[in-house]
Amino acid sequence: MSRLGKAWAASAALGACVSLCFPAQAQTSASAEIWATQGADCVAEAGEAAPWWNTAYSPECRARFVLGQFATLEEKLLFLGGLSYGLDVGADENAPQVRDVARELGLPAIAGADGPAGLTRGAVATAMPAPLTVAASFDPEVAALYGRILAAEFRSAGTGTILGPAYDIARNWRFGRLAESMGEDPFLTAEMAAAQVGALTEGGVLTMMKHYAVYSQDAGRVGDQPSGSGPVGNNIVSERAMREIYLPGFEAAVRRGGAGGVMCSFPRINGVFACEHPQLFDILKVEWGFDGYVGPDFPSAQRSITRAVLAGLDSGSWGPSTFNAALAHEKPLADAVRDGEVPMARIDDMVLRRLIPHFRLGLYDNPPLRRADNVSTPAHRAAAADIIAAGAVLLRNAGGVLPLGPDVRSIAVIGPQATEAAVVALQGSPWVEPAHFEPALPAITARAGDGVAVSYAPGTRGLAALPPPDSAQFAAPDGRPGFRARYYASADLGFAGELLGEAVVTDPALAAAPAVPGLPGRNQWSVRYDSRFTPAASGMHRFTLHGSGSARLWIDGRDAGTFEHADFGNAIFANVELTAGQPVDIRVDYTPRAALRTERMAMFGMEMGLTLRFGHAGPDDLLAQAVEAARAADVAVVFAGELVGEGMDRISLTLQGDQDRLIAAVAAANPRTVVVLNTGGPVAMPWLEDVASVLSMWHPGDAFGPAVAGLLFGDREPGGRLPVTFPADATQGAATQAYQMPGLTDPVTGALGDALYDEGVFVGYRFFDAAGQEPLFPFGYGLSYADIAMEVLSAGLSSDWQALDVQLRLTNRSARAGTAVPQLYVGLPAETGSPPWQLKGFASLRLGVGESRMHTIRVPFSSLRHWDSATRQWRLAAGSYRLRLGASSRDPVWEGQITLPEDISDR
Incomplete structure (x- = not known):
């Protein structure tokens, strides 16, 4: 069987497994009306005119008092349409003004902005170190400091909602947003998420954490133009992997951090769009007790109205949207309610979920006020240096x-x-x-x-980007200076479509679609540029290709670099030794299909949209x-x-x-x-x-x-x-095959389809350990300027029989202060089918010169559970638990073993 045939077979096999692990998706999630069906105890004092301003009532009751002021469906929908997370994603700037029912009740509008690494708009702010830096600290106090700085700058800018942070798991090194998240380990991510979101919550900023869930690549996330019109990738993942790997960070942010918002992600998860996934929303709202609202990532993440609302989407576009082609033919939410397809209780639940976290965080009682155009301070930047x-x-x-x-x-x-x-x-x-x-x-x-x-x-x-090419050194096949451009009616690099025309251009640069008769719209075309380059000097020549969509650079018949499915932007760098006067062929293949827009624009620190720049620099x-x-x-x-x-x-x-x-x-x-x-x-x-x-x-x-x-x-x-983990080469680690990441390509449409997460729970160092691969540097690795010794003094059950306790002593044997990061890894009983080792405890401890310190790492039994796919529940297995303490996942200084008897494991 061919590799592609094997991949399709694997897809079908894993799909069958998933159908056993996941029950058939119900149209309405169990969580869809959870708040609307409660609240009988919320009774205001007689004669109280505006009880929602009385802080003696619970956030839920205050929200219910507001809901009670909306007498009609229209008023409720006005509220839902007018109080988004800082982005009115369905608004038409030319539409007439409508009632602001929230303001009529005195409720201030709470603005939002992106901010995983600092406030992105509304004021000049501190450019914080990448969130991965926080994870690398292995210190929840650093995560909390990061959150406090964000909270202070957001509120000083008059902004109360942060669109973030991101708690995605780095499935492998290819993930472009790896540094925006907290790394590859779910336990580390959860500890950082709880601390960071807790600090943001205490600072009076509502977190809309992202991207929920199983989001580990950007390729194929949006679909074709116009935005939302085409298919997106489908991540086929087991429920166990979801529960153990991809969800713990979000759970910690909700249960321990008090997150008030969740941003659902772009892809499909086992065939169901993330923003209309009842099971994901039930886990969030029922199991974890989340009291806030769910909204889509960029509007095209929402692919329906009625279906998404019934599943549990609380914020988004409720009618045809100028930003989202997927909703062009959807029934408006108002009509769906009037036609009995969406119950009023679901609308009430949506309203309550938008209100409760705002009352809980004090955003209505103490709204953020813009205090300055520049909210960065020397103290914040000094703290940022400490975090770095x-x-x-x-x-x-x-x-x-x-x-x-x-x-x-x-x-x-x-x-x-x-x-x-x-x-x-x-x-x-x-x-x-x-x-x-x-x-x-x-x-x-x-x-x-x-x-x-x-x-x-x-x-x-x-x-x-290097300077544009000197056309005197580049010749099209007919001898004219520049490049021959041939345009095709197919949006792929196979150029299977009809040749629509050709021209000679001095520079293969694009900022919009060329004026070629018959060229398909919506970026559904491709172009091939050919030239003969004659170097003016011998030595190392540099070439660059910056752009969006998919592109491949060929130099002297060899593939010099490729990027694919880049909806924002990417870059190719090629360095080639050439001899003066000896020509070589240069070819650029390009399609803008994946580009997020149909013209170039500067945004987010890059050029994005339909854009291509070719650059060259000679020897120096x-x-x-x-x-x-x-x-x-x-x-x-x-x-x-x-x-x-x-x-x-x-x-x-x-x-x-x-x-x-x-x-x-x-x-x-x-x-x-x-x-x-x-x-x-x-x-x-x-x-x-x-x-x-x-x-x-x-x-x-x-x-x-x-x-x-x-x-x-x-x-x-x-x-x-x-x-x-730093792999020794690109073949190491999980998801190294194309059918795993970015996924299978539909042979007819060319769109990305199924991406098989067949590594299951073996992500990151778990995969390296199970496969016996030797990385360049293991997870948890890092040296200190100081010499700090670690030794384990005892290991056993806690006095309350609810946890494992490992007591250690750290001694600084050097002439300078330093940091030690002891890490406790646990190997679950073999019957669980778990990875060989999993991080279950750590600490970041600073020791002075000659200092010796005792420290206990406690692992609650709840952290030792695994997801039992047969019973679809968490289980604490009886048997032998191996323990390993070390300075990384591959550097143990002590190993031990503890056995949990049946009577403990049943708790």
């Missing part, structure tokens, strides 16, 4: 080169990433303009002082300058970065551009080379054994300079540990 350091991971430190000592009298700083040109923020919805950005180079120079010479060399042209001496600077210095510090973010799943595990080449050349010139990485997740390191130190600092935001200078000179401690 807490999540910075020291991956290598051969010879103790870091921190830099008094023997270092000269430093060569290399790479544009050390300057104002650095990429320090994630693209897409987490984008915050780094308005207060402090680059690394001046911060290092200032910290080094007068006695240390600091030089700089760029070494590379960075990650921006940048690398030679960097090598010379490195050779003349005591230490060379190379800064490397990565373009990554929403809508741009990663293409390659290698660093973009010619950064690997730069690092290797510098390391050959100076063995005391330090590499500072600003990436969105794991990267390959072919130069690892040749450099002295590697410091991973993710995307750091505004406070990069002070944080990295402090880390390099030892004023700060790299407190982070890896929240994701």
Whole structure:
């Protein structure tokens, strides 16, 4: 059987399994009217005019008092349409003004904004470090600090709802939004989510956490243009994997953090759109007791009105929407209620869910007021620098080169990433303009002082689009300068459709559809550009291709890079040694099919929509300058970065551009080379054994300079540990096959379809452990500047017989303070079919010089349960539980075993 045939067979087999694990989806979820059928005790005092303003009543009763003021269906729908999460997704700017029934009752409008990494609109704000930095800290206090800063800046901007944070699980390194989330482990994600959302809640900001649920790629998430009109990917996943891997972060945010909103995601989950998935909503609202509302991600995530409302969607578009083609032929919600298809109790439930969290968080009693146009403060940026350091991971430190000592009298700083040109923020919805950005180079120079010479060399042209091609060096097949463009009536890179026309262009750049007769609309076409390039000089030539949709660059007949299904934007970087006067063929294949719009636009820190830019730069001496600077210095510090973010799943595990080449050349010139990485997740390191130190600092935001200078000179401690496994190569880890990620492609339509999550619960280090794969760096790994010993003193059942207690002692044996992150992994009884090891406890502890400290890691029995697919319930198994304490998932310092008898496991 062919690989494709095997994939389709696997899809069918897993689909059958899912049909056994999931009952047939009911049209109406059990949670659809949960609030509307309660509340008999909510009785206002006689004569009380506006009881919803009386804080003595519960949030639920206050919400019911407001609901009681809406006498008609129209008033309820006006409320639902006028109080969205800061985005009136169904509004027409030319529509006449309608009643604001909320304001008539004195209820203020509460604005919302994106904000996983800081406030994105409404005021100038602090560009916070990427959320993955928080996860890397392994410290809930850091997550809480992050949440407090967000809450303060949102409220100072007059904004009360954050569209985020994101608690998606990194299924593998390809996920473009990995750095927007909290890594690969559900337990770590849950602990961080509880702390972060709890701080936001205490700070009076309603969190609309995302993306619920099983969201681990952007490819195929939106469908064709117009938005919402085409099919989206279908994630086929077992209920056990959903429960154990993809949902714990959301549960913690609800149960322990007090989240008030949930953003349902784009894809289908086992054939059902996430925003109309009764089972997902029942888990959320019934099992977890969620009192808030569910709204769609960008409008096209909502694919129906009646079906979605009956399933449990509470916020969205309730009629034809200018933003969402999927709703063009849907019956308006008002008509569905009048026709008896949607009960009034469901509408009441929707109204209550929009009100209750606003009363619970005090947003109506103490609404956020805009206090400044710039809500960032020096204190916030200083705290951001602390967070960066807490999540910075020291991956290598051969010879103790870091921190830099008094023997270092000269430093060569290399790479544009050390300057104002650095990429320090994630693209897409987490984008915050780094308005207060402090680059690394001046911060290092200032910290080094007068006695240390600091030089700089760029070494590379960075990650921006290269200049447009010089048409004098490019010739179309007929000899004219430029490229031959051939346009096809098919939206794929196979060019199976009719050839509609051709032309010669000087530059294969696009900002809208070309004026070609018969060219299909809605981005449903493709183009092939061909040229013959004659280099003017010998040496390394750089080529770039930035754009959206799908594109492939061919150089001299070889595939030089590909991106696919990029609805926002992506980039290809190619470096080729060429000889002057010896021509090579250049080809660019492109279709804008997946692009979110039909024209180019600047947004979210990138160009998006229908856009394509081809760039070229000839040989230069940048690398030679960097090598010379490195050779003349005591230490060379190379800064490397990565373009990554929403809508741009990663293409390659290698660093973009010619950064690997730069690092290797510098390391050959100076063995005391330090590499500072600003990436969105794991990267390959072919130069690892040749450099002295590697410091991973993710995307750091505004406070990069002070944080990295402090880390390099030892004023700060790299407190982070890896929240994701770094594979040794792209073949390692889960979901490495196309049928798993991004999924199977429909042979007729070319659309992405089923993506098989057949790795089940074996995600991240769980997969590496089960498959016996040796990663480049394991989950939880990270070095300290200090030498801190860990030893286990005892392990056993807690005194109340409700948990496992592991008592340990940590001793700092070095002459400087440092951070230890003990991690407790548990292996469940074999009968459970669980991964070999799972993180179940950790701590981030700072120890002073010579300090010794006792600490107990407690694992409640509830954390040891597994999802029993046969009975469809959580179960605590009897038997032997293996315990492993260590500094990472692969670095144990102690192993033990505890047996749970039947009488305990039945509790």
